[in-house]
Amino acid sequence: MTETGNESAQVPPGGVSPVYAGVMAKCPRCGKGSLLHTFLNLRDRCSVCGLNYRFVDTGDGPAIFAIFILGVLVLGGALWVEFKLEPPLWVHAVLWGIVTPILAIGLLRFLKSFLVALQYYHRAEEGRLSKD
Numbered sequence: 001m002t003e004t005g006n007e008s009a010q011v012p013p014g015g016v017s018p019v020y021a022g023v024m025a026k027c028p029r030c031g032k033g034s035l036l037h038t039f040l041n042l043r044d045r046c047s048v049c050g051l052n053y054r055f056v057d058t059g060d061g062p063a064i065f066a067i068f069i070l071g072v073l074v075l076g077g078a079l080w081v082e083f084k085l086e087p088p089l090w091v092h093a094v095l096w097g098i099v100t101p102i103l104a105i106g107l108l109r110f111l112k113s114f115l116v117a118l119q120y121y122h123r124a125e126e127g128r129l130s131k132d
């Protein structure tokens with residue numbers, strides 16, 4: 001068997017699909033334990049398999065993706081509502097003032113879980129100097 005140089009892209013043992021882990025906000029290894037203990041805060045480790053989540057560092061990734069996606073959704077929705085329904089201005093303020101935070105939290109929850117699962121899937125971590 002030949003080496004392909006793509007071993008890091010293989011699913012780690014016991015890993016689940018990053019999409020499943022992202023949508024369900026579950027542990028990227030076992031797919032059963034909850035990844036988050038509140039809406040957006042990570043647990044220290046998986047309550048089922050014990051995977052330590054210290055390897056996780058999604059940084060600003062989920063927020064950046066959420067900003068771009070929400071911008072398209074909310075602006076597109078506001079334009080559609082305005083041109084199709086022509087409501088008074090206060091309807092926009094109430095509608096988008098309620099819809100936007102709900103979409104933002106749901107999207108951030110999914111994106112954070114998805115990016116954690118992708119980090120686990122691809123074994124992404126900080127570079128290290130070899131001590132060998």
Ligand SMILES: [Zn+2]
Pocket residue numbers: 027028029030031032033046047048049050051
């Ligand atoms: Zn687990």
